[in-house]
Amino acid sequence: MSDSVCDKTNPVALAESPNGGFLNASELPMAVGQIVGAQPVFDLHTHLFAPRFGALNLWGIDELLNYHYLIAELFRSSGAGPEKYFSLDKSAQADLIWEELFVRSTPLSEATRGVIAVLSAFNLDTRAPDLREARAFFAECDPQEHIETVFRLAGVSDVVMTNDPLDPVESQIWERSDALDPRFHAALRTDGILNQWDSGWMAIASKGFDVDGDLTESTVAGVRRFFDSVIERMRPLYLAVSLPDTFDFPEDSARGRLIKQVILPVCRAHNLPFAMMIGVRRAVNPAIGLAGDGLGRSDMGAVNRLCAENPDVRFLVTMLSRENQHELCVSARKFSNLLPFGCWWFLNNPSIIEEITRERIELLGATFVPQHSDARILEQLIYKWKHSRRIIANALTEAFENLIADGRPVTRDEIARDAERLLSGNFKNWVGLQN
């Protein structure tokens, strides 16, 4: 790969071989940095798509700049409103964002700094007056080689996609028999059914399943058959849903009944975990589309009841509100069928990742998944993991320093064992990919 046009970078530095000896406190920062830096990541929640999904597989400078995190920032920094931005074509939109957030302003925010880190990873001019050089570079990339380069630069071994079984474009692709790149795993996202039952049941019915809007016994059986058929085709690692801050369980609503009568039985029957991403308040400002979602604090009681009543189901949980993070750790101490994961969306910022990761280590040791990228555009893997890895390494260094100070020496092997669990192994165990 080193002669690829995309690959203008140096190889990632690898850790020294483990020596099994005890480390001094002064050796820790470098050792932990090397070990965490070399540990391949299994990224458990992204919106990336394997190349087989064609136009859904997003990469390159225009996509990077039209990320909805940046769109929200555009409207704060310039006079350009949603009407102007949404009336432009994709490259004009990217030009506008570059001009406003990178040329006329200093890219200080996490989302803007992320683009800088990506340009820098490819030795592109981070102070360029326009996008000509970056566009020419990405136009020369061979898409398949580019994936290899990005995975290598990000230190990512596997990613989990977000797969909507009601999406007509995706559905057609799942029907094909050609092999999926094995590094891209499926996750069966159920938002369109659980959160939008009024349209969801019609979409299921249009696929030939005998269901209607009333959740009668026969509709419940039909929806389960629909899930069985999707699972057989997609082979997801887990079922997932994003939930509002008002989420409650049990609940006398279509969603509450579907979770109880369809999702939990399907998880049991197929031995699949259920991932709940809780706390999003959708369309707080509908005029700015995906950029217009907000958040709210949620009631952990719903998660506690689900875990207590369903000890045979494994739950992956991430909460969007900073105020819910401590409660999530406490719940995970009570329920071994609960795996907290990631610093989701508005929490994926260095100061907050640091706080949450330290809190989780103190309350849970190494029994959680510190981060997922939520990448929507391939190259975002590079900056999101670069930033998170550094913070995870710092938090781990501090934890090992404290341990040494309290009288327990540590070895490289022990550090490597925890790094592996946090960045890959805990999730793989949860979904049955390793013992």
Ligand code: RAT
């Ligand atoms: O982080 C994001 O990009 C959000 O728009 C959402 O996609 C969120 O992560 C989700 O999965 O609902």
Ligand code: ZN
């Ligand atoms: Zn997401």
